[in-house]
Amino acid sequence: MIEVVGLKKNYGETQALKGVDLTIPNGKIFGFLGHNGAGKSTIIKSLVSIIEPTEGKIYFDGEELINNRLDIKKSIGYVPDTPDMFLQLTAEEYWDLVAAAYEIPKDVRQQRQEELLALFEMTGKESDTLEGFSHGMRQKAIVIGALLSDPDIWILDEPLQGLDPQAAFDLKELMKKHAENGKTVIFSTHILSTAEQLCDELAILKKGELIYNGSVKDLLASAENESLEKIYLKMTGKHSNGELIEELEEMEDE
Numbered sequence: 001m002i003e004v005v006g007l008k009k010n011y012g013e014t015q016a017l018k019g020v021d022l023t024i025p026n027g028k029i030f031g032f033l034g035h036n037g038a039g040k041s042t043i044i045k046s047l048v049s050i051i052e053p054t055e056g057k058i059y060f061d062g063e064e065l066i067n068n069r070l071d072i073k074k075s076i077g078y079v080p081d082t083p084d085m086f087l088q089l090t091a092e093e094y095w096d097l098v099a100a101a102y103e104i105p106k107d108v109r110q111q112r113q114e115e116l117l118a119l120f121e122m123t124g125k126e127s128d129t130l131e132g133f134s135h136g137m138r139q140k141a142i143v144i145g146a147l148l149s150d151p152d153i154w155i156l157d158e159p160l161q162g163l164d165p166q167a168a169f170d171l172k173e174l175m176k177k178h179a180e181n182g183k184t185v186i187f188s189t190h191i192l193s194t195a196e197q198l199c200d201e202l203a204i205l206k207k208g209e210l211i212y213n214g215s216v217k218d219l220l221a222s223a224e225n226e227s228l229e230k231i232y233l234k235m236t237g238k239h240s241n242g243e244l245i246e247e248l249e250e251m252e253d254e
């Protein structure tokens with residue numbers, strides 16, 4: 001289980017996280033939802049130790065992250081939202097880097113890489129630079145890198161963005177299988193139908209604050225016959241069609 005306690009992050013004057021408490025159970029698919037700038041990437045980057053929170057603590061199975069950063073990081077596969085680093089490298093060089101960082105034995109890496117390349121239809125692309133890939137292919141290369149070490153915890157920041165329907169389907173199936181095996185998948189998305197279909201648990205953020213942390217089932221049960229999209233839009237404050245029309249009319253009157 002991952003526990004986030006009183007997490008705050010300020011970037012200068014901007015309070016990106018205003019004291020977030022949440023729990024992420026093991027063996028589930030956990031989704032982060034929230035409008036642009038709500039703080040999803042900031043929490044995710046805190047979980048993978050890319051940024052230092054201003055305040056608050058993070059525990060992985062009871063162990064505080066700052067006390068055992070290296071070991072905890074090794075149990076995580078991370079897909080960033082903007083995979084712009086390492087663009088000059090070929091895919092193979094990028095995976096070499098990941099394999100070295102995670103100390104993956106050569107034979108294990110070879111087998112896993114071949115499986116992932118075949119799954120994502122990337123076989124033969126190993127010598128191409130990440131820069132030369134389309135956005136979706138680059139995303140696939142980053143996902144392959146994140147899964148190369150077969151990590152227990154997957155943390156994926158908008159992983160489906162830019163993937164073609166087949167690759168998106170395959171990644172979603174992998175995410176389900178990983179959770180079925182008792183492992184944890186954490187991801188952020190703006191695609192509410194995907195969240196509804198995939199997630200067991202959710203956190204919904206609004207302007208740096210947590211407005212929901214719990215199961216998708218409970219959330220759907222709280223509003224009869226409404227989709228997650230409708231519930232989410234109501235919770236995040238904007239907009240029913242009527243309200244939007246009213247607002248536009250007011251703007252025209254001004």
Ligand SMILES: Nc1ncnc2c1ncn2[C@@H]1O[C@H](COP(=O)(O)OP(=O)(O)OP(=O)(O)O)[C@@H](O)[C@H]1O
Pocket residue numbers: 011014015016034035036037038039040041042043081
């Ligand atoms: N490096 C940074 N420097 C300054 N401000 C930042 C930085 N990173 C994020 N922010 C700000 O922190 C807030 C939260 O950003 P964050 O990237 O966590 O949101 P998000 O929910 O992931 O958004 P999106 O859906 O657009 O990816 C925003 O106001 C953003 O402008």
